[in-house]
Amino acid sequence: MSFNRFGRVLNITTFGESHGPAIGCVIDGFPPGMAITPEEIREALMRRATGRSRHTSQRHEAEDVQILSGVFEGVTTGTPIALVIYNTDAKSKDYTEIAAQFRPGHADYTYHHKYGLRDWRGGGRSSARETAMRVAAGALASKYLDQKFGIRITAWLGQLGELTCDENFVPESIDDNPFFCPDPARVEDLENYMDALRKEGDSVGALVRASASGVPPGWGAPVYAKLDGDLAAAMMSINATKGVEIGAGFASVVQKGTEHRDEMTPDGFLGNQAGGVLGGISSGQPVTVAVAFKPTSSLRLPGRTVDTEGNPTEIVTTGRHDPCVGIRAVPIVEAMLALVLLDHFMLHRAQCGDVPPQTPRIE
């Protein structure tokens, strides 16, 4: 029930502020016996890292992750795995001007009213810097799911502003460009769009899609621990998210039942409008999710706001920001999908065991 913890059986607690000494997480309940190195985690982190192209924030963090516990002789022991990354490129003075002002579209106003005080340096706890730890934890979950079940998780940029990116879907291309765009033919358009946007000083929203193949049927639970319910929470907990869809999503509003229900034959399902989840439980089909990201509110273009005394003022957000936060959200969505799946595997195993329940039962 806690505030900064995620997961039912596998628990991820993250900590840290954007410009504090460090960010980190504790992964509690991870299965014993999996090999993992800091290098593998760092590799995952670099996919999310800023400063890798001109299209993202120019903050350069080494992402030099340390494993403080829970791994012995290179293998997980079953005890809590603590990861920490010390912040090395925080420039808090960029933010001193906004200490007494509320940036519109940011959490400044709400933190102030909740806590009566706030760490205003770089957004403090509300910064997307926190998401690095999701990616770090997700790296462990992805490896486990891949090696134990052959589950493959892929996310990509589905749309950036008006530009759709996945009409032509070439999975291998996703990591070949700074946008996680699966359509190689779209990359130049994206570059031009982003260059213009940056010049303009504005930002734009984006759509991220993800799919997990190889998920066995039976993960999830009927009512409040639905697999899709937990996916929705996981995705909506990512900074700047405004919407989540499973399978057909909002398109199902205009569908007929005959169109939406995925009929079945001995060869399998004839469609996947469900997005791999029926009644909150995985069906064995790919689990598909789409997530809407709002445009960042950190803009060079001035905006009206008030200060902490309630006086009107105008604000210009300096600091280093992503003109489209949705781009770097791609590996974060992947990580959250992996974490939810591993958590649900473990939850399912708790109740039903490794092997699906069979007759004869306990009489």
Added chain:
Amino acid sequence: MSFNRFGRVLNITTFGESHGPAIGCVIDGFPPGMAITPEEIREALMRRATGRSRHTSQRHEAEDVQILSGVFEGVTTGTPIALVIYNTDAKSKDYTEIAAQFRPGHADYTYHHKYGLRDWRGGGRSSARETAMRVAAGALASKYLDQKFGIRITAWLGQLGELTCDENFVPESIDDNPFFCPDPARVEDLENYMDALRKEGDSVGALVRASASGVPPGWGAPVYAKLDGDLAAAMMSINATKGVEIGAGFASVVQKGTEHRDEMTPDGFLGNQAGGVLGGISSGQPVTVAVAFKPTSSLRLPGRTVDTEGNPTEIVTTGRHDPCVGIRAVPIVEAMLALVLLDHFMLHRAQCGDVPPQTPRIE
């Protein structure tokens, strides 16, 4: 972390199958000292009840809710409030044919694979019958929020198939028609559409919108206990949900930052693209949510499927069903919104107290 429980501080555990002896819930942690009667709860239940018009399922349940505990001399005591409704109009024999078949688009297949057995009568635990208890619990939460904070929660049918329903928004009309449609001019269109659909034997999706006004700023938490994250989970846990939006939702994908950020003046926010949540914490603006419901898969029109032995077969779902489950989802969405808000009030109060934290602090 449990399977059938909802909420962080205020916990709702529901139980019951569609055609079992009873459905019920335990509301644990509800504040002491609020007057409540079974009649008030039943009134809320009747808004969700089937059989009230020809456009919903013709199952007639009395919804005769009993309060088994937690209320003394008409007032909540702070101990668990157990509610139970005995099922009186369950017709299980409608379902005997499907005991060994998987209805497409239903949870039959996934329950079978998860548990190795399933209660096939009326969908068992996967039936929307469970949602009656959400509405019952929501009745208590709504009353508390209303009387303590003046919070008003309203949900309505935003769209049914291609028919949008809230272009002309007359809140008083919502309860004047069987569709929870806020536009009186649209009601006849909806009736005609639904009559045709029923004749056809098909079903259709719908969009439900909801808004809560009067929510104080400061409810929610920064990362994994975000108010919007919990709303997403709550809504996605409702049967047949495929998508959830907060504020601008998926429209934010094509928005610019200057368009999306809600600027502020001493008179308040200049917009509510955020949907009343910034950084996971309420801003004092109305909290707005939209939820996509898929068309029900229980159709008279035959569909291809397999039986529990894996053989191909064709299925016709008899039983009594809603051609558009989204309609009756309106009071359920309201209830879930109320429950999440009350839970977050309590979570906030745990950490920050009744009165917002102020200087002087604890030195």
Added chain:
Amino acid sequence: MSFNRFGRVLNITTFGESHGPAIGCVIDGFPPGMAITPEEIREALMRRATGRSRHTSQRHEAEDVQILSGVFEGVTTGTPIALVIYNTDAKSKDYTEIAAQFRPGHADYTYHHKYGLRDWRGGGRSSARETAMRVAAGALASKYLDQKFGIRITAWLGQLGELTCDENFVPESIDDNPFFCPDPARVEDLENYMDALRKEGDSVGALVRASASGVPPGWGAPVYAKLDGDLAAAMMSINATKGVEIGAGFASVVQKGTEHRDEMTPDGFLGNQAGGVLGGISSGQPVTVAVAFKPTSSLRLPGRTVDTEGNPTEIVTTGRHDPCVGIRAVPIVEAMLALVLLDHFMLHRAQCGDVPPQTPRIE
């Protein structure tokens, strides 16, 4: 984290007041596929029931338990199992005099200060009537543990006042007398003692001991989810408990390390001072617990107290009470031991699987 819920993976939520309409519980997360009948549960309940001898309260409850959900065709389905017992022999008028007075040694005073109001009939929620549901839930857990692992759980009266009861331990005798006394030679002493006590109008404390054999090694967790930590919480949550010991317990205060450490040989441990738990994890030896119960404070002998206005008064507790609550606690201790063990089996299985982790591991 909720108020009236027990367990980590397997969750038991109980509800009900002593003189309310009903008591009940929801067992959430129970494994699917186990046969269970109301009769089996009722049989367990009757061991705890009042009115079976002159040495316990003369309230006669039918304990006619109903299974409202989660069992289909006599077998658990994996969905929540709701149990309810309607109260039939509540005599609230016995209590009207104490509505405005605080019985010393009871929860009247603390409930009043916590909630600002209380259900004073028979102690309301603070009554040991609640423990019936622990026994009911425990019946399911015991059956599962027995049939899947051969775990046998036994509790008995270890001491009643100054009378020790297990110097001569004959397990078969435990259920042959109304005291759960394992020493047949002690039964007459107990009867005489209790008859005198009842005449006197006073009450007395007791010690209950329990042991679970057949628990596999590996259940439990290193730090805050220790098997013994959860046992301590489970036992201390029973009404009237004042102390809990594992293994050597308080005797270990005066032990030397050479005396306490249980040395090992290829044939097994050479002692069980540890009580079957090392570092919070089961060792494969019997798990042994002792629990101290205070004398009930419901006495015919008058006592000084104050009323709700703070005025001094004298109180005589009428109503029907146990002169030694520790006697009927025996099946409750058994039930809590079963519930903790099943919960920890499931928690362990979530992380480590059905089969102990082995090399080769995931590389």
Added chain:
Amino acid sequence: MSFNRFGRVLNITTFGESHGPAIGCVIDGFPPGMAITPEEIREALMRRATGRSRHTSQRHEAEDVQILSGVFEGVTTGTPIALVIYNTDAKSKDYTEIAAQFRPGHADYTYHHKYGLRDWRGGGRSSARETAMRVAAGALASKYLDQKFGIRITAWLGQLGELTCDENFVPESIDDNPFFCPDPARVEDLENYMDALRKEGDSVGALVRASASGVPPGWGAPVYAKLDGDLAAAMMSINATKGVEIGAGFASVVQKGTEHRDEMTPDGFLGNQAGGVLGGISSGQPVTVAVAFKPTSSLRLPGRTVDTEGNPTEIVTTGRHDPCVGIRAVPIVEAMLALVLLDHFMLHRAQCGDVPPQTPRIE
């Protein structure tokens, strides 16, 4: 529900192994607005630290705690407070001989069977090194309780082996000697006893007592979230604990009801057999706890055991150990008492508010 987390609303997650790079914790949900410095925390840590007298382990850790997050400008912000201490005096080679052997009375055997592998350096996660983080977190909790409510928490050595230590109770003396002994006249006896014990190579058990004064009535909850239930779990989760008592504890087994019930007058309770808790809820009297600690099993005296292959062997535990772990447990018991109380204040406030519920209620 997680494995290494403590608390209901205020959550403490600890991590780290005895000889790993670091130990640490995340305190999630702490109230905003309290001033705290690393020095204050370190001061608390030094009371628990080893190497401060010849009577405890000679490991010398700097206990140089860092605050990584959740504190801004010296004040708690309401976001997670991460604390870390890097291990500087770990001597793992002391342990290489036991990598393939199970020390009797230790967690080696159970970890091996649970996880299939273990970090054998200094006991890994099972080492009492973890308790440093309890003391660190407890320092924050104690300060909050003291300054907001005037709650004072004191623990002391009640007994060491056969030597009772608190017959003559001088609170000021507790911190004047290396044993936390409140009776100055007993200190010399303790020194002689411990010197002889160390020479002998054996270890001994101990009893620690604690009391919290100033706790308002109303903290706790009726059934499974009882204040005493949570205290029992908290204390039993400390390394080497074998028993927990509240108030009269096991002495209540031989008490009569007239003796145990604490009668009340307008001037207050006439006794405190209850230990400040009635029906699981604080009564306003001092909360009193006693905890039994077993003698450590790390002895220079050889003991029989088996190796990981099941062969018989003899073991001598080298490394640096406490001949009586109960001594250093004193500040740990204090810390756990503080953490449980703060957690329950917050839980109570969530449901009932800062001000006790009053009429007029919500009608």
